[in-house]
Amino acid sequence: MAIPADIAFDVVDPKAYADWKRSHEAFAWLRKNAPLDVAEVEGFDPFWVVSRHADILNVERQNDLFHNEDRSATLTTIDADKRVREMMGGSPNILRSLVQMDNPDHMQYRRLTQSWFMPQNLRGLEDRIREIARGFIDKMAAKGTECDFARDVAFLYPLHVIMEVLGVPAADEPRMLKLTQELFGTQDPDVNRTGKEMQDTGETLNMINATVLDFMTYFSAMTEDRRKNPRDDLASVIANGAVHGQPLGHLEAMSYYIIAATAGHDTTSNTTAGALWALAENPDQFRKVKDDLSLIPSMVEESIRWETPVKHFMRTATADTELSGKVIRKNDWLFLSYPSGNRDEAVFEDPYAFKADRSPNKHVAFGYGAHVCLGQHLGRMEMRILWEELLPRLQSVELNGKPTRTQANFVSGPKAVPIRFKMN
Template identity: 50%
Template structure:
């Protein structure tokens, strides 16, 4: 039975679109707890009209239902990521009318989406990734080498995020994609500007509380630079094809025709950026949990069969991709609410992954959760293409870390990214004792 339209309280409506809320984390989780039990689906309306009204979907079951119904809830008609009206207007002015600065798998619906996804899907399946195990382990050891060397010079401590969690998955995905090592710093910089444009440390401005239009301009500038770079890479792989993912994308055919320049650029950008930023966040989450829990660290060091559970719980507990937006294709019902065709919905994965109805004591880090059915990778046809790679990278990194470190503890306060979209940690000071 549908009820009268539920409006999300104004303070929660403001918090859910405020990047600082995600940087603060626990107060936002408190607000989700207060809301979810009485209103797993509620409407957010801004009295100042800075953004289009949207439905906030915070209950696990409701988020899962929308995620799996890709015919009723679409990615493309409106922005697939929350944006203010000023950001939407800027995107449309740059693209000639599209709300999407980047046209990638994330912004596509059927029938185009499955055709595009199939181009690289085999690359990211476990059978193919198994052949990369040795190379990924080598990269993980190099990352821990860097951490231990920095610790030797600094009393056995350093920023795990900067030393390990950020550069390690970046190097892995760039090797797969075909970006040369000398360009990896550029890829990291542009990714941080694109996903972390709301954070003064990530966007490199150093200015707190930048106006929305300036944040949107930083993100747009990063996208434009990505497009310039990958246009050059695509041209090179067409002239000189190799066996990397860059070559697959550059020479891809859809329905017998080459991909458009915009689709090609979008494919490169989603692989290059989403392929490392999210894994770095979850890896830091795992390291933080081990540093806070010496007993868990000791048990994992003695029994590596615990690693898959630690990896899965770190992904849920951290939830790097914090939301996506959907647009209703038809009139429908969700959580007792009438959703009209054209309505915009926010699938808040942070709220869903901390729903106590699905995860008892959700704020606890519990790697022994039975059937940890989190939604950090999404669900349905848009489930993360790189989820097997992310799990493999994290498992190998933790295995190497536990081999080479005898103890791990916090050396300061972790700092989260101020971002509504891709979150996680921007600083994780740790102290360790080498094995």
């Protein structure tokens, strides 16, 4: 069955992701009626929508068959693709980070920082992260009985952690947050740098380029400094790193910084804000975890599944193949829908319920296989520590107004989570 035009549009429309109901209803329809089929949307090349958990895993585990770098790693229009290739000398991607790489480069570049993000190394950061978490919880308590949990806590806490790891001074954190939101929120007039809806491809690309250039200006200066004065931080690893026996190229180094400085906090922020929103709407789950703090790790996993901040990645077939009985041709483009995989009825019982004690919870929010999220252990640790510190002090919580979500079809989550609370 071909994907109906309205469903296909909901897959690409940033506003559908701001209105959870729309996007989740579209993906539920797809899983039931057209779990692996081609979407045709005006302005876009046709692409396969991979909506089931099993098919997503199948694609993710076959890195030689489904590439990241051959075409854009995120959904883009025909016009934008043409302009990017002209600008980047034929490459379909403005950045060249781990996300836009295939082997052998992917493995080599990943290895450069992998040890920094392994659990044994992160254990050394636990006390400092706990101190940072307590500081933000104290600030929340000082607000009295009302705050916007997204803006006052969830956006700032993971930002501070990753900036310390990276080596960015605290004074520059507001700049990093603003640039991150501009980069991931280009489709949302509340957070992009123009303050308006983006219609024109050229205008959108100019805006993305301006944001990327601001990041590059900042991190070029940092690279120079860390080459002269290396420190025990991630920036020094990137600045002085070598791949295939050569220093990192300018684009690769800048892309490495940018992905660490953006994905390194934004996804955790979205998940943390989404978790409190879910707890405020499900007082039984709030009480369940508050009464048994040993449930915090499973609540963290459930909040990651529930929010799924990375909405999609694209893959390109390198050869003709078959997937779930469908013939995929060489150079076909595949849209991996992580929110859909994480609501798959075949894998998750009662998938539209937030269950703090859900087990097992084999979500695909961090991806799978060679491209599994590099920072997954740090993200889990930050969230676990925050809830370990916050839940014993939080007596009650409820929504205090209507929460809102960012309009974006790549990375998005809560924009505002106004709450009323009591703390001791």
